[in-house]
Amino acid sequence: MTSVANTSPSIEQALLASGLLDEVSVRRASQVATTSGQSIVAVVHQLALADDQKVVEILGDQTGLASVRDEDLPSTPIAIEGMNSAFLRRRRLLPLGWQGDHLLVGIIDPNCTDDLAALSFAAGCAAEPRLMSVSAQKRAFDTLYGASADADKPAQESEAASLWVDDAQRMRDQSGAGPAVRIVDAILEHALDASASDIHIEPLSDRTRVRLRIDGALQTVREEPAHLAAPIAARIKVLANMDIANRRIAQDGRTSLAARGRPVDVRISSVPSAYGETIALRLLRREKHLLDLPTLGFSGSLLSIMGEVLERRRGLFLVTGPTGSGKTTTLYAMIEQLRGAALKILSIEDPIEYYFPDVTQVQVNEDAGITFPQALRSFLRQDPDVILVGEIRDSETARIAVQAALTGHLVLATLHTTDAPSAITRLVDLGVDRYLVAATLIGVTSQRLIRQLCPHCRALRPPNAHENDRLHALLNRNGPFEIGEAKGCGHCNGRGALGRLAAAEGFVVDDVAREAMSDTSSRPLLEAITARGFEPITVAIANEAAVGRVPLVEIDAAGFA
Structure with a gap:
């Protein structure tokens, strides 16, 4: 017997009532779901209409279903006779393990009653659903069962082929190769987690460098082998419908993506350089x-x-x-x-x-x-x-x-x-x-x-004579002033700014x-x-610096030395 919570009102109504989606987005998702036969939850993720985790929270409140925690994920695949990984992935059912005489199953859509019934029949016991996000379920499937067939197929075809029809076809095959897909997804997720405004992918003579602009400053976050520069660039250009065959001219494009279900618009610029195409992505969050x-x-x-x-x-x-x-x-x-x-x-x-x-x-x-x-x-x-x-x-x-x-x-x-x-x-x-x-x-x-000092590692101290004189001149008042300094911690990844x-x-x-x-x-x-009452920007920055919220050097960094 399958245990499924009551899902009335509909998922669409719940997402609309919560304010997570507006009426236009709900209609759009419903149309795509009806046409494609997919779950509306999956469609919301694919169209990058809302944050995955917020969808899970809303569905949990609506249905009373518990959510899957990291510790609930199995370390090895749960074997169920008559059920292969392709079926489970296609039906979006992730077996988590047994709890007494119940099989715990990670689902993305509370309305998947027929699929749960089929799994319950095959397992010979009741299937108890637990909610999880689309992106979390995909990562779990990839970890337990390997990358999906759709992601692996182009890579296998590219390895088997000895002759290329044309450069465009070769680049398309490279763009769909597993490493390029996974690297681009990981870069985007890292950038969103770090609240980066830009991503720079730069081919060098011996490596491919990835840098993020975080709080206005560029930081190197990973490096890949030099031979992966072309597949990575091709993958990004495919996502933005850019001309992947032409790598000799600068191009611009844009696309909408979702990383861990968080919607983001991406403006993309590619420029040919000595060692390949350098790619810049501007992330425009839609939250x-x-x-x-x-x-x-x-x-x-x-x-x-x-x-x-x-x-x-x-x-x-x-x-x-x-x-x-x-x-x-x-x-x-x-x-x-x-x-x-x-x-x-x-x-x-x-x-x-x-x-x-x-x-x-x-x-x-x-x-x-x-x-x-x-x-x-x-x-x-x-x-x-x-x-x-x-x-x-x-x-x-x-x-x-x-x-x-x-x-x-x-x-x-x-x-x-x-x-x-x-x-x-x-x-x-x-x-x-x-x-x-x-x-x-x-x-x-x-x-x-202006950069804000990390509140978790910020320490306050009295200003020295020079700092005190400068704040006094800018604010036209005496202290007390406090200067903030931050050495860096885990919250700010050692940067001291957040x-x-x-x-x-x-x-x-x-x-x-x-x-x-x-x-x-x-x-x-x-x-x-x-x-x-007009006051110049320097006064606004100085007011923040005088209470230790921002470094005093931000006045110079903002161009008011």
Whole structure:
């Protein structure tokens, strides 16, 4: 007899009610599951719609089934007469061992009653299900029974072949070879576990080096034999539908993947080098909590500025800063807050880094004639309320964005400047009349990402004379100050830093600031916004350093030496 918990309401309803999936994602997963005949849990994993472990938690709450723990996994395969590993893998049933007269079975879908009944019949005893994630079950199958047949087959074919049809076919076969698949999966999982923003795979003369950018710094995390560079590169290019046969030109691609069930969008760049293709992957996480504005680390004054902007329904708001400072994430978090306000929201981006289910997002495609200016002109005929511009990078885009703000739309955009007040000069340099900038601009912020000391190994000490003088000069106040130092521990992998904070400056344009913008000198504007409480980024970083949360050298690292 098979013991299965009641699974009403449906898995789809449970995932929707929990907020883990939205209605669009549920419909998409249900359609794929119906068409393919697969479990919806497996489809959610394959489409990278949600974190595997969170799905297990929700299903556990829904059904009351216990979850499989690491210590529950057997060290050797559990033999059941009449059941081979292919059947078990295909039906996603992992025998865990016996508990009394029950066979414990790891499952991913509580609705697999027929498959459990078949296993129970073959085993001659009741099958008691335990929930486990899709990725955990796959790893267990690979450990106990070897890699799946689908993963092994291309490798066997490539070893048997003596002649290659063409270079593309050879590279496809290499990309499906077991080592390349496993290495790429392991690299991606390591990168996500370490919260890396980028992966660099670099072929050298004697080895293939893999480095991760963690909290802004590159670290070597593994090295592979030199001959694996080509299969690894081919595997990644296949995932992104890039041209694997052409290794002599630079290429760009993107794909959506799941590592341990965690959804991630990946932007991929390949560049030919002396020893093969060097691959760079930018990881763009799709977890919803990353788009929660209050959790991004901004001060209360900056959140107040953004909140004031979000209440407006016309005008231009700019987020400035260097590449990699989190500008797009900030704009996405603002869009996330606007989505529930019954607004027509359109965006033009290059590339789209996060997909919103109810926002019209357009990807720049110059080959197809879709550019920032062309899209903005079309947007104005779409009756929008809010327009997001991924980047104002030329005069035509700047003029149309200002025109859109002037004609009654809220325009959110990024711009490359060193600080917030410089945004006005930058727009003027791009050909926008100064009076139009003053008439449309409603606010500007500028931001940097700064390394945060690991709280687990951080120690505080009084500042020395030099540090005290510097903090006093920046903050215009006396201490007490505390300097933080971190030697490294297991939590931060010996780095002494764990995560990054957003340090920012900004201001809302009021009538006084608007009048000051008419002056070609920046001094009147700086005086106007300072009187309202504007503080430069250096003060934001110094405030964090004064309580030991970040190292004082972050002021120099952020470009404010």
